[in-house]
Amino acid sequence: MRIALGVEYDGTDFLGWQRLGTGRTVQGVLEEALSFVANTPIEVTCAGRTDAGVHGRCQVVHFDTDVQRQDRGWILGTNSRLPTEVAVRWLRHVPDAFHARFSARARRYRYTLLNRPIRPALDARFVAWERLPLDVERMQAGAQHLIGEHDFNAFRTVACQAPNPVRTIHALQIERDDDRIHFEIQANAFLHHMVRNIIGSLLPVGLGERPPEWVGEVLRGRDRALAGPTAPACGLTFLRPLYPDEFGLPAEVCL
Template sequence: MRNIAATVSYDGTDFNGFQSQPYGRTIQQEIELAIKKLTGEDIIILGSGRTDAGVHAYGQVFNFLTESTIPAERWAIALNTRLPKDIVILEAHEVEEAFHSRRSAKRKTYRYTIDMGKFPDVFYRRYSFHHPTPLNVEAMQQGLNYLVGEHDFTSFTSIHSTKPHHVRTIYEAYFEREGQMLHMYMTGNGFLYNMIRIVMGTMLQVGQGKRKPEDMARILEGCKRSLAGPTAMPHGLMLMKVEYPQES
């Protein structure tokens, strides 16, 4: 039995999230179907994490066990010919038996994109949230700085979270402009359900002057979802990269 790890990009617009669901189209189901067509095996892939309906990925990672003898370097092209056009396998390689795409992951980076133009960029409409009114980006960065480090992020996760605890470590968090786009990047050891989207919803309130940057410290300490802002729309969010302790 071989363990294959792969990196996949997908446009999440027409999907009901990454993980298989009883109803609706999912990335996991499409990839498993492609593997079935290729090898005849009924395989369940293991994703590095779930992405919600409408959320995209540039560098999602998954792994699976197979008895196939297909060379690792051939998996990407073989699967891509059997996948829909909104899913693309970027690369695949063989890993140790103990490798698990979620448990072995050490760092993940997400990006949330705001379109600050007077009119939305029609070619970026699937990947950004249009916010045409002015934002104080400097204040937003000041507020975001409070989230760097190890904290209990209960205030920034859904009340439906099933995690045993909400302590996570954020290594980097910053804003970057690209034309009329404003990207928020966050890198951490893990993220909670809706965490990035709730952070962005709160950051927008800071940018609008409805909250002060230092309010972020109070929100963190309060450990109560109602203290934070609304959950931002899913289509502005993208999983950029998943990092592991060493090349497997």
């Protein structure tokens, strides 16, 4: 049978999602906990891998198993073996046609920036910081150049292994809430560091160092060297992937 899980995590002290030969990863600790409950090795597939320091609000994974456990047993048993920074939120039995990565029609991220003269203390693990005032309207104008289907080669790391740099951004919303600025971006898929490089390129616009039209120029230039720096990982959270209703997943991950 195939099982899907919704997982949240604080990525600060992990080397990212993907299991590595050495080092602590979210996938690694999740598979270890699931394997303990199943009493046999379990391997999971996720909707979208996240980098070191990036968080997950509702990462979706699936795994196949013949082991019979009650749903409550899977969830509580797995959570009892996970570190405090990781938790399984929900479980669903899904058809074999479901695939956490390939069945997803979109993915949504949020980047949170504390915009005040004083650095964060309480929320330092979950927000990035810019001490100089940012103009949200200018950044919104710059962001409009990125909506739609484009070649995003200028906004991916040189180490990105995706063979095709074309992606479709459905929405990119920027809102200020007191001294915090939230960037929410949804696309069919993302390239390596794409969100953080987009944020890093919108900041010079918000600071008045570049005009909003510059973002479009960078996009058309297709050269990573033309874009802004990569924004810090701590401000980024993978909110959720989105799937067709037919798979019977919770409403928060359905289109």
